Amino acid sequence: MGSRSVGKSSLTSLYMQNQFNDSYYPTIESTYHKDIVHDGITYECEIIDTAGQDEYSLFNHKYAVGIHGYILVYSIASRQSFEMIQTLHDKILDFQGVEKVCCVVVGQKSDLGGVRQVKTDEGRSVAQKLGASFIETSAKDNKNVQQVFDLLMVEMRKVFNPPQEKKNASGKSSAGGAASSSASGGSTGGGWFSGWFGSKK
Numbered sequence: 001m002g003s004r005s006v007g008k009s010s011l012t013s014l015y016m017q018n019q020f021n022d023s024y025y026p027t028i029e030s031t032y033h034k035d036i037v038h039d040g041i042t043y044e045c046e047i048i049d050t051a052g053q054d055e056y057s058l059f060n061h062k063y064a065v066g067i068h069g070y071i072l073v074y075s076i077a078s079r080q081s082f083e084m085i086q087t088l089h090d091k092i093l094d095f096q097g098v099e100k101v102c103c104v105v106v107g108q109k110s111d112l113g114g115v116r117q118v119k120t121d122e123g124r125s126v127a128q129k130l131g132a133s134f135i136e137t138s139a140k141d142n143k144n145v146q147q148v149f150d151l152l153m154v155e156m157r158k159v160f161n162p163p164q165e166k167k168n169a170s171g172k173s174s175a176g177g178a179a180s181s182s183a184s185g186g187s188t189g190g191g192w193f194s195g196w197f198g199s200k201k
């Protein structure tokens with residue numbers, strides 16, 4: 001999610017199809033499916049590329065129900081798009097009725113350093129304030145695109161499918177590896193998140 005033209009579709013299509021398009025076609029909404037392997041577990045993921053938002057856009061309730069994580073994108077060349085990050089995050093919390101969501105804040109178009117309006121540190125500190133991960137990317141230069149989705153997987157795994165504690169021979173607990181999580185899949189408690197974030201294998 002994020003303001004118009006910050007590069008949400010470009011990030012998604014690069015990640016899904018390894019394609020970048022210089023032309024701009026405003027998105028209505030596109031949904032993609034991908035099996036993502038993270039830490040040895042395959043997750044069936046649904047990725048929704050939304051239309052660009054502004055502060056007056058109505059929040060579509062389907063972006064709150066059954067969604068496990070958010071990629072909030074701004075352009076480093078647009079302060080206005082940066083200011084939308086907090087607004088969007090507030091709307092998400094409001095609609096979900098929770099105090100925290102899994103989130104990655106993305107400063108897109110890092111190739112436009114010459115017309116930068118948002119410093120890297122500003123992006124990082126807003127992400128910190130929201131308890132989110134942070135990364136700057138350039139879809140144009142194919143820089144850090146894969147990492148955006150990896151970071152979100154890390155955030156979501158921590159919350160929805162954490163490695164289980166294992167007892168070792170001495171009886172002491174240690175964090176389990178990937179295999180220990182595979183049986184539980186995404187059903188770590190049911191409720192609103194027991195949708196697609198389930199392990200496949």
Ligand SMILES: Nc1nc2c(ncn2[C@@H]2O[C@H](COP(=O)(O)OP(=O)(O)OP(=O)(O)O)[C@@H](O)[C@H]2O)c(=O)[nH]1
Pocket residue numbers: 002003004005006007008009010011021022023024025026027028050051052053108109110111112137138139140141
């Ligand atoms: N310089 C530069 N341009 C980019 C980058 N990513 C996308 N663009 C361009 O920015 C424009 C908008 O990109 P989109 O991916 O359509 O943006 P969007 O956020 O999906 O736009 P909406 O659908 O309106 O919300 C296009 O012309 C892209 O080619 C980037 O990393 N650097």
